Amino acid sequence: MPTxxxxxxxxxxxxxxxxxxxxxxxxxxxxxxxQLACIVGPSGCGKSTLLRCIGGLLTPSEGTVKxxxxxVSGVPEDLAVVFQDYSRSLFPWLTVAGNVxxxxxxxxxxxxxxxxxxxxxxxxxxxxxxxxxxxxxxxxGMQQRVSIARALAxxxxxxxxxxxxxxxxxxxxxxxxxxxxxxxxxxxxTVLLVTHDIDESVYLADRVLVLSSSxxxxxxxxxxxxxxxxxxxxTRESAEFVALRGEVARLLQKREVAQEAN
Ligand SMILES: Nc1ncnc2c1ncn2[C@@H]1O[C@H](COP(=O)(O)OP(=O)(O)OP(=O)(O)O)[C@@H](O)[C@H]1O
Numbered sequence: 001m002p003t004x005x006x007x008x009x010x011x012x013x014x015x016x017x018x019x020x021x022x023x024x025x026x027x028x029x030x031x032x033x034x035q036l037a038c039i040v041g042p043s044g045c046g047k048s049t050l051l052r053c054i055g056g057l058l059t060p061s062e063g064t065v066k067x068x069x070x071x072v073s074g075v076p077e078d079l080a081v082v083f084q085d086y087s088r089s090l091f092p093w094l095t096v097a098g099n100v101x102x103x104x105x106x107x108x109x110x111x112x113x114x115x116x117x118x119x120x121x122x123x124x125x126x127x128x129x130x131x132x133x134x135x136x137x138x139x140x141g142m143q144q145r146v147s148i149a150r151a152l153a154x155x156x157x158x159x160x161x162x163x164x165x166x167x168x169x170x171x172x173x174x175x176x177x178x179x180x181x182x183x184x185x186x187x188x189x190t191v192l193l194v195t196h197d198i199d200e201s202v203y204l205a206d207r208v209l210v211l212s213s214s215x216x217x218x219x220x221x222x223x224x225x226x227x228x229x230x231x232x233x234x235t236r237e238s239a240e241f242v243a244l245r246g247e248v249a250r251l252l253q254k255r256e257v258a259q260e261a262n
Contacts, residue, residue: 001032002068004190005054005158010063012049023049024060025215031158036184036191038201041211042252047194050216051162054192055081068157076158080151084163086143090135090150096122097131100150107154121153122146124183141172145179152183161193165200174232177204181230198248202241203230210251220251 010027013020023046031037041047052058054065056075065072067079080103083089090099097118104114122128125145135143144164151159164180165173181204184191195201201208202224210220226240235241 001034003030004033004035004068005031005192006064006066006069007050007054008064008066010050010053010065011061012046012053012058013061022215024053025217027063027216027218029209029218029221031190031192033190034188035206036181036189036193036204037207037209038205039192039194039209039211040196040198040201040248040252041194041216042213043196045211045213046216047196047211048162050211051081051160051192051194054158055079055160078154078157080154080156080159082144082147082151082159082161082164084166086140086147086167087135089147090143092134092136094134095131096127096133096135096138096146099135099146100153103150103154117153117155118149121149124152124187125149125179139172141168141176144168144176148176148180148183152187152189157190159189159191161191163195164193166195166197173200178230178232180204185228198245198252199236202226202244202248203232203235208244208248210248220248222247 008028010024012024013022015021027050039047049058053060056072067076091102094102100118100121101114104117119128122131125148127142127145127149130138135146165176168176177200193204205224207224208222209218211217212219222244224244226235
């Protein structure tokens with residue numbers, strides 16, 4: 001598979017002089033087209049900083065980010081982001097259809113094409129019948145599905161997700177995880193998802209990148225060899241899942257113990 005995202009020798013520092021804080025150290029990795037990669041790391045390790053660098057919202061102190069071979073400088077047109085806080089990312093004065101259509105308006109697409117994409121994306125996430133509703137008339141899980149539909153409607157080369165299911169209840173979280181895996185596989189989307197939830201990273205991903213505590217660096221790059229069809233109960237009970245989850249947990253714990261000892 002061709003490479004979609006290439007992060008090379010990335011370093012990022014906040015502040016200057018005595019107040020300098022190294023948030024990311026020497027990060028290098030790639031994500032292949034059609035892959036769902038999860039980044040898991042402890043709280044405060046630098047995950048959001050990394051996503052901001054990839055999304056062109058922050059210029060890294062050193063290193064490069066390339067999206068399908070083009071160096072990222074500024075927010076790439078063909079990149080979409082889904083954030084944790086759906087209630088702040090949807091416009092309350094626009095209908096569901098209006099929210100999904102919003103980013104397409106700047107694309108000079110004919111109106112009929114925009115409408116067709118809105119319908120299609122809402123169908124993908126099972127919300128075809130909510131077009132005329134407003135976000136505040138929907139449950140939290142449904143609102144996050146609207147955010148996912150909005151991101152997918154623009155057919156991004158890369159979908160970045162920053163703790164996208166952290167603000168919903170456990171049952172809805174399972175539903176949204178399954179929805180993401182289904183849509184990602186059906187559409188062949190390339191997804192990079194950040195989470196601090198070890199189980200979620202293993203359940204969702206084709207591949208898990210484990211980050212150290214701050215400054216973020218990669219401590220392991222694990223292939224998830226679970227079957228493509230996953231089930232919230234059977235998969236999580238399987239020996240392969242339990243072994244991988246243990247491996248990720250041990251890697252994170254080892255880094256934290258080493259950090260405390262320093
Ligand atoms: N604008 C900023 N100025 C100074 N320091 C910052 C800034 N943004 C983040 N940091 C610091 O960089 C480090 C990484 O922060 P970041 O938000 O990327 O971590 P995170 O892994 O996303 O955290 P969380 O899991 O809590 O969301 C933290 O120590 C944080 O305090």
